[in-house]
Amino acid sequence: MDIVDLARLQFALTAGAHFLFVALTLGLATLVAVVQTRATLSGDPVHLRMTRFWGQLYIINYAMGIVTGLVMEFQLGLSWSGLTEYAGDVFGSALAIETLVAFFVESTFLGLWIFGWNKLNRWAHLALIWVVTLTAYASAFWIMVANGFLQNPVGHVLEGGRLRLTDFGAMVANPAAQVAFWHVLFGAMIVGGFFMAGVSAYHLSRRTPEQDLFRKSLRIGIGVALPALLLTATFGGIGFESLQPAKAAAWVNDAERLAAAQAEMVARFGPGDYLPPVGAVQAGGITMLTLFAVMLFVAAPSFLLMLVRPVVRGFRVWHWLLTLMIPVPFVTMLAGWVFREMGRQPWAVYGLLTTSDAMSPVTEGQMVFSLTAFVTVFAVLIAVNYWLLARQARRGPGAVALGDRPVDAPVPAPSF
């Protein structure tokens, strides 16, 4: 492996890990916000316990999303300064808006939501989770604007060897950003929906307490997952129509189209290999589409089954199937991401800057050091976090600390 491969591996592992967590974060935040709305409107204790249970799982997951995300943010300057120097004036604006408009507000209000339980007015507390959810969407949106620019650069001119943003509207309206944003957003709803349905099915099959809570949760999960599947596929289909020529050729592995894409690039940029790795692109695309079909075959009949209460309570085989389905949307998301990002190679900014030119001038020793450090820390933390997520999910709502009344509450004295 040369140093560019090491840097790519490092970014791919960080982004992939981040993607796993933020997908569930987006989906679960939405579900928690909906459940808390019902709890606040009806005052129903079941919905309140649902909010606390799913909210606790959401927070465990969110923390991991943050730490992988911040490493990703700083990796741009660490490993890819060629990219930020060349195109930072354009897509850096989207990243800056993401951190300020979205992430800053999301994290601040999430802290208030977590620690303000039983402290704030319940309507203010409800408003907080909605702000957190909507800013999470905004975060995904601006990240997809940045990513869309790398896929399909628009709204810029080249000046003195660097790109300058000339049309902000064009960058935001970029179809490579818009279509992908909706695709990813509904994909996250699939992740959240199957997660909620799968965990609930586990509890229903085990006959644990709180059958009522999990029966309702299962229905919400399936009720969200099925329409989200159809919408994700719709936007994915639209995205397929505007693939870069080389990505499209690699997807169908058509020798003629691959040669044509290569010849066109050689004519524009001089000799070189401009084709993405066909095997990886195909594997990513096929996995994504196959698993989509699997999810659809499970979600559609589940939608009918969940309408019959005795079935929801007692159909064990179906419960096991739903529990087994929990990892499937995660794998599908990663496969789709491999398809999208590997298909763009060898370009960091499509048609403008190659990945190898985007590298920072760092030594191989430095790259090995950072790769080893990040991989070791993340491997441990991801394992611990998924174990905790599974443990908390298995133990059910009785063991939730979130929103517990404080143990003792003497008269508070202001500290500042």
Next chain:
Amino acid sequence: MEIFVLGFFAIGYLVLAGADIGVGMALPYLGRSAGERREVIAAIAPFFLGNEVWLVATGGVLAGLFPRLEGELLHGNHTVVVTLLVAWVVRDMGLWLRGRLPGARWQACWDGAIVAGSWGLALSWGALLSHVLLGIEGPVALLPALVIAALFGTHGLTFAALRLRGTLRARAAVLAGGAGEVRTYALTSVVLVVVGVLAGLRLPLEPGTSGPLLVPVVLTLIPFLVAAQAWVWWTFRHRVSGPSYL
């Protein structure tokens, strides 16, 4: 204006997060038992998430307004920045994970992660700032780094004295002496601001070309961001009277 925006977020981070990093560094001194440590952590628990986003925002502002400087600063200090990030991650996970299980060994292990991560963060900041301010790199940089770490530590102890009560407050007030907590906290804050400004003056602060578009957006946002954080500080203004969620 670009420089003001960058300075605002960077210095905001140093002053706000400096306090919770300092509390993490002093955790073994302040919290002698598991229960005490949990109460000490409750002093920073509602704030650390809102504090660290100032650094995320600083990174975003660097990417948007100073893309060239972002690269130079980060890959030019590769080892220090990687260490800083690893320390940040370890510390955050320590804070989030310590309360997830009741076991004493589990909590002691993550308390260790909080302390090691806080020290790692403070020393990395020290090394980064001493490189920017004094041009010192390598093992010699450990000396100015220790000075910066001591500054974070003092700032954190004073913050803990402002937030805690009883024995814990008395322990935290050890450095505030007769000057009082508020005055000492103001003093360490001013020193952090001065360090931040001096470091900024030493950086090649040449903005990129997206300022005319981005700066008005950011300036419009700042009052909302500050208001959101002010709400957090107002909600949790009372002295800590027991363990919190973490």
